[in-house]
Amino acid sequence: MERTAAACEAVESGHVRGKVVLTFRADAAQPFDDRCLSWQIDARTVSIWSVAGRLKNLRFTASAEQLKTLSAHRKGESDLLYRDGMWFLIATCDLPDRPVRVPDGFVGVDLGIVNIAATSDGIRRSGKALNAVRHRHRELRRRLQAKGTKSAKRLLKLRRRKEARFAADTNHVIAKQIVTEAERTGQGIALEDLQGIRDRVRLRKPQRVTLHSWSFHQLGAFIGYKAARAGIAVIHVDPAFTSQQCSSCGHVDRKNRLDQACFSCTSCGFAEHADVNAARNIAARGETGWAVSHAA
Incomplete structure (x- = not known):
């Protein structure tokens, strides 16, 4: 009887003879x-x-x-x-799958931080508002955590998912706009394969917080399931050198990228917004990848 009572107490505490229950x-x-x-x-x-x-x-x-x-x-x-x-x-x-129609070309989507998404048709979705919200929440969390009072902890608990909800809503809106335009024009959508980018990219310490709060995977997932509902083809391409390659002549050079926003080809002189140029390279790779994977 005593052994049974001891076993019950162990189960309630979460351990039985060293094993976690x-x-x-x-x-x-x-x-x-x-x-x-x-x-x-x-x-x-x-x-x-x-x-x-x-x-x-x-x-x-x-x-x-x-x-x-x-x-x-x-x-x-x-x-x-x-x-x-x-x-x-x-x-x-459980929604039935719609057959994927053969795309009439591809719209390329370049995902970023300054511009959350830039498409090959020249449209840029700025990340200024989202980044401002994230910065404000980060500073507020820092002050409340430093204060450490009961009221501060209560406020932290109330606000813990507010930033995530705002980011998810922003990504839903952007994804819907991209998929709607692709459906209207009969195009497919080409996205960068950014898996493992946080491990590959090396940044200074102040920039790491921004990179790790970048919800590119969520935006890509939203685009993917919305496109599947509409029967739109989605393809992921290698993102290597898309920001350094000229979408006009194909010349690749680090010097082509003057700064975050400006692209100017050192070979042919082609100039464009850097994110839009990258999106056009992604679109071209999407067309090539689709042709290779669906060759007769």
């Missing part, structure tokens, strides 16, 4: 399948089985587009999540 938070996400959670989408209510019995007519809210997707494509389990004083019900929707 998995424990879960009281407010961790709870998965439900269709046997214990039912949706009434027209009424915007759900019914959930709980340890206290069935909870009926629990209201939820969603946009008109989300309700349409939920009604047509919901499949599998739903997760009930408690975060920041609010309850979220996350449903799995």
Whole structure:
């Protein structure tokens, strides 16, 4: 009896004879399948089985587009999540794949920090507002962490996801604009393969924070899934020397890049915004890569 009590105490503390026992938070996400959670989408209510019995007519809210997707494509389990004083019900929707149409050329997308995205058609999406928000949040976090009071910790907790939400919203807007334009023109989308760039690039210490807060992977993922929904081809290309190569004559030279914004070819004299020039090189590589991978 004493041994059993000792074992129970060990389980509650998270260890049994040196082995870690998995424990879960009281407010961790709870998965439900269709046997214990039912949706009434027209009424915007759900019914959930709980340890206290069935909870009926629990209201939820969603946009008109989300309700349409939920009604047509919901499949599998739903997760009930408690975060920041609010309850979220996350449903799995299985959308059918659309066939990828043969692209009429490619629009190249150069991802960066000063300009979040520059396309080969000459459009640049500035990162000035996003970088300003990140700098403001970084300074606020630094001051609150240095203060260390209870109120400071409470403010840190309230603001911990605000910057991430703003960055995600910015990336959603940019991704939608790029995919919409590609769909309108019948083009595919060429992106840089930036996997491992944080390990390859060497920067001074003040620049590392900016690089590591750069959400290029998220933007690429948003472009990818939005393009798949629209049946748009997406290809990833080698980013090497795209910022030093002339999109007009193909000459590669470090001296072609005068500064962050200016590109001037030392061979043919072609001049363009540096990010747009890089995007045109990415577009050309996208066309070549597509032709090679889809050769008869």
